[in-house]
Amino acid sequence: DVKVTQSSRYLVKRTGEKVFLECVQDMDHENMFWYRQDPGLGLRLIYFSYDVKMKEKGDIPEGYSVSREKKERFSLILESASTNQTSMYLCASSFTSVYNEQFFGPGTRLTVL
Amino acid sequence: AQSVAQPEDQVNVAEGNPLTVKCTYSVSGNPYLFWYVQYPNRGLQFLLKYITGDNLVKGSYGFEAEFNKSQTSFHLKKPSALVSDSALYFCAVSDVNYQLIWGAGTKLIIKP
Numbered sequence: 304d305v306k307v308t309q310s311s312r313y314l315v316k317r318t319g320e321k322v323f324l325e326c327v328q329d330m331d332h333e334n335m336f337w338y339r340q341d342p343g344l345g346l347r348l349i350y351f352s353y354d355v356k357m358k359e360k361g362d363i364p365e366g367y368s369v370s371r372e373k374k375e376r377f378s379l380i381l382e383s384a385s386t387n388q389t390s391m392y393l394c395a396s397s398f399t400s401v402y403n404e405q406f407f408g409p410g411t412r413l414t415v416l
Numbered sequence: 417a418q419s420v421a422q423p424e425d426q427v428n429v430a431e432g433n434p435l436t437v438k439c440t441y442s443v444s445g446n447p448y449l450f451w452y453v454q455y456p457n458r459g460l461q462f463l464l465k466y467i468t469g470d471n472l473v474k475g476s477y478g479f480e481a482e483f484n485k486s487q488t489s490f491h492l493k494k495p496s497a498l499v500s501d502s503a504l505y506f507c508a509v510s511d512v513n514y515q516l517i518w519g520a521g522t523k524l525i526i527k528p
Contacts, residue, residue, distance in 0.1 A: 307459075334514055343425075345506065345520040346460075353514070361515075393459055401448050401510040402467050407459035 326394030
């Protein structure tokens with residue numbers, strides 16, 4: 304079974320802190336994605352990566368950065384957390400094809416106080 | 417621009433009755449369509465996908481979806497609902513950049 308793991312299920316941080324969210328997949332997928340999920344807004348893509356050290360901005364990249372030093376690991380960084388970044392963060396991975404489904408991690412619920 | 421619409425925020429169904437969760441799409445080119453389910457406090461799970469071929473696609477947990485090209489729809493169905501089917505359901509379409517365009521989600525509530 305494909306497994307996508309995220310470093311934390313729940314995280315509480317203070318405004319201005321630097322926050323790291325880590326995601327690891329074990330299926331040798333080329334593509335990895337970071338989304339945030341908010342009620343009524345569905346899933347919004349923050350960043351994605353189609354190869355090691357490659358990244359592309361999604362729909363809402365402001366206030367976030369990413370790092371992909373190894374194929375299996377994709378990190379999301381909040382440089383200076385703000386209260387409007389309180390959300391559920393979902394990581395996903397997939398093979399490179401329009402036919403391939405994405406596999407999701409369990410999510411990290413981040414609260415910024 | 418490509419888009420996905422789920423016209424119902426919430427669908428209520430009695431246990432044992434058939435259920436339908438609606439999805440319509442707008443794409444240029446061939447549509448590659450997906451359904452996902454999210455149980456409370458969990459990540460998304462893949463249910464099924466349409467790539468080509470038979471318009472009726474069967475997936476996990478007894479779900480199926482019907483692709484209708486003329487109506488640009490991809491509705492999710494199940495003949496007999498279970499209380500455990502209560503969850504948030506998302507429809508998505510794949511774009512040429514290997515990303516998924518997501519609907520806003522439909523909350524399905526199955527009442528005993």
